Amino acid sequence: MFGSRARGFVLPASAILVGACAELYHYQLSDIDSTQGTLVPVSAQVSSTGVDFEQVWQVLELTPSSRQRERIWTAQEVQSSAHSGPTTGNPTFNDRWADEVASVLLAQCPSGRITGVSAVREQRKYSAISGEIVTVKGLCIQ
Amino acid sequence: MKHLYLTVGALLAAICLLNACASLHSISVTEVPRERDQPVFAKRNNIAFFGIHFDNSFADELRQDLAEQCPHGRVTGILTKYEIYWYLFVQRRQVSARGFCVDGSADTTSLTMQTPESHRMLARQERP
Numbered sequence: 001m002f003g004s005r006a007r008g009f010v011l012p013a014s015a016i017l018v019g020a021c022a023e024l025y026h027y028q029l030s031d032i033d034s035t036q037g038t039l040v041p042v043s044a045q046v047s048s049t050g051v052d053f054e055q056v057w058q059v060l061e062l063t064p065s066s067r068q069r070e071r072i073w074t075a076q077e078v079q080s081s082a083h084s085g086p087t088t089g090n091p092t093f094n095d096r097w098a099d100e101v102a103s104v105l106l107a108q109c110p111s112g113r114i115t116g117v118s119a120v121r122e123q124r125k126y127s128a129i130s131g132e133i134v135t136v137k138g139l140c141i142q
Numbered sequence: 143m144k145h146l147y148l149t150v151g152a153l154l155a156a157i158c159l160l161n162a163c164a165s166l167h168s169i170s171v172t173e174v175p176r177e178r179d180q181p182v183f184a185k186r187n188n189i190a191f192f193g194i195h196f197d198n199s200f201a202d203e204l205r206q207d208l209a210e211q212c213p214h215g216r217v218t219g220i221l222t223k224y225e226i227y228w229y230l231f232v233q234r235r236q237v238s239a240r241g242f243c244v245d246g247s248a249d250t251t252s253l254t255m256q257t258p259e260s261h262r263m264l265a266r267q268e269r270p
Contacts, residue, residue, distance in 0.1 A: 024198045026168040027224045027237045032209050032217040035246030116205045116217075122198045137202070 020131075023123040025088040032116035032139070039139035042114065044104035047133040048097035050090030053079055055128040089123040089132045098134040109140035155230075163228040174219040178242045182211040185238035193233035201237040212243035 057076045061069055083091055106112060117138040124131040184207035188200035208217050220241035227234040 020196070022195045022198045024167075024195075024201075024224065024235060027201055027222060028168070028170040029172075029205060029208075029220050029222045029239050031172050031220060031241075032205060032212070034209060034213060035216055116209065118201075118205055120198065120201070137205075139205075 020124040020126050023089070023125060024120065025123065026119070026121040028119045030115070030117040030138075033141070036113065036115070036141045038142045039115070040109075040142055041137065042105055042108040042140045043135065043137040044101050044108070045133060045135045046098050046101045046104065047131050048092040048094070050092050050123070050130040050132040052090050052125075052128045052130060053083075059128070088121055090130045092132055097132070101134050101136050105136050105138060109138075111141055113141040114138040115141055162234075165226050166223065167226060168222075168224040170220075170222045172218060172220045172241075175242055175244045177244050178219065180212070180215075180243040181240065182208055182217055182243050183238070183240045184208045184211070185236055188235045190233055191231055193228075195233075195235070200235070204237055204239055208239055208241060215246050216244045217241045218244055 053076075057072060060072045063069060063072070105114065105117075115138065117136060120133075120135045120137075122133045122135065124133065184204050186201050186204050186207075188195060188198075208220070211217075218241060220239050222237070222239045225236045225238070227236065
């Protein structure tokens, strides 16, 4: 079906799409206290869907109508002016998606005492769509 | 002339390969203890061509590495860094953590929590 050159491109591309590229933005580790008792690992992960608008605009700009293209450029400018400042990952549809991560973690630790907490901000990229992820792992003191 | 181009090209390539481009992506630090005579350090690396990575689990063992160096105490004052190095087409991601192992019974008063007045008092006490 595909020529050898096309296969050489399609196979790595599909591997990237299926596997998804992983991006790490931030890693943080808190104090580790091994003196208080038995430590049991706990973890919590929250995520949201992100959209890579640059890629979306690039696809939409392929339209043959020049009028449509102008509308797309206007929408692109509105979108880019609404998203300014430093960010990690792609824009999501709300900014509260990571708020629950601490309560999810605490729910797994009846004593309420967690040490060695690592917080990771990462992204899984699937072309124009991405998974924006926050993972928190720790050791519950029992 | 051709020889000169080759020499300059080789020199530039060597500079790129040996030095690498480094970028610091995140840094954090926890409360720094007064007792700092037992430093601990751990780092984890992840290498990929063209910076295409498929997971971020390489840093998961970092906490364990630090805890093993301080089995009966408390690791505190942890400086965590996430850096990226580029060697032409190869990217190396590195997460490192440097802290201090403090004995469980020791006074771990944090320097970051002290007021300027308490800093002055501490300096007066430590003066011979």
